[in-house]
Amino acid sequence: MQSISLTIDDATIKAEAGDNLLWVALDNGFSIPNLCALRGVTPPFASCRLCFVEIEGRSSPVTACTETVRDGMAVHLNTPRVKKLRSTAFELILSHHHLDCRNCAKNRSCDLQKIAYRFGLKLKPKRLRVIPRNLPVDSSHPLFIYDLNKCILCGKCVHVCHKQGTGMLDFAFRGMHTTVTTLAGIPLADTGCDSCLDCVVICPVGALVAKPEVSLVEAKAEVAHLI
Template sequence: MGTPAKSGKPVHLTIDGIDVTVPAGTSVMRAAAEAGIAVPKLCATDSLDAFGSCRLCVVEIEGRRGTPASCTTPVHAGMVVHTQSSKVKKIRKGVMELYVSDHPLDCLTCAANGDCELQDMAGMVGLRDVRYTPGDNHFDPSGSGARSQSEARLRMPEGEANPRYIAKDESNPYFTYDPSKCIVCSRCVRACEEVQGTFALTIEGRGFESRVSAGMAGDDFLTSDCVSCGACVQACPTATLQEKSVAELGTPDRELVTTCAYCGVGCSFKAE
């Protein structure tokens, strides 16, 4: 959601028919939250700067063309926002369908089952079916068998595996990295930079081939600049980055949070 604007001239606007007053500079998503309206999101969090990459938080604004991301759009006086129009609901469902189409469908055995934002958002937007085949890009919306150039470009060459499906990186003693579960929201990359100031992570590749990478090509987490602060693990909305204790013991019933003197991230230690 980005950092809330704490000062600034009050701005009055209307969101889903509710009058809201927030400081200038506040995002539409934050203003909606102030009014008790939850807008679906995946790349935005309370602790990271707004990024606008997942496109799940789109809204309609009267007098403005398109469907802007509410997390990166600042409020303006007199703005009239619709967060639940049929148009934005359809867009969000389509976006979620694409995320899920490229994601392993192993929720029942996944360590993050019940504690996964991708799962939560699929429920929130009402996704029930995925028309795409997992792992390939052979969807033909017309049913005619014809594919556009851009669709053809997305296909992996015959016999080549998607680089996203490389083996799990278990080199770090505290957490695992499973690229097949990554939705490339870049929350981990931003947490590494904004929270820890380490710059150990980056996104490499494009489209279906894009993935989070620790350091230079060939590095794993252990040999990269990662300092094992855990900021990336806490920021991850799926089971891509997973504490080893959670993977082995399951999601705990309660969570103790403490801040260690070393880095001040506020590492979360979970216990049953």
């Protein structure tokens, strides 16, 4: 690997050529909002569109999770264009998210709340209409609950479920009707799910949550390398 240096908000950073820009920035203490990135997973899913940055010499902002670093690169994290794209992407996510923080099991540990707080974004969309999904909540599994109405389509649960070799969860439908669901939408209890709970740990919001008294310790160790 070839050692290179780049600047992020004018601070000089050392990295290896070809490293992923998002993880280089995060590992060096910079904040870039992200909901769909998983460490070491290529190609990146790049669905949340929150991780925009500006790179000198590029005509428009780019997503950090899809960029690799190179020597002499100059990156800016909070330009007006970045902030505008970030806030629009955040509103788009929230326009499909059933916002019920007070009654949500992930209240105070939800990544949407953390990002809103850290980057001064509002949890209630102001410009975009909220389009609720009103889909049934799947409580059939003995260990966890899946509320599709809170799913932000980050794809993390799909990745870990496939990695586990089970692949019970996957994307279905298209456009604004896209959901993460089981094959033919059958209840989770009927899928043959092996109850690893990796999907519950990796879910950044309150879509997949453990039932009370269920321990996530083993599952947390299993996915720690991805986050």
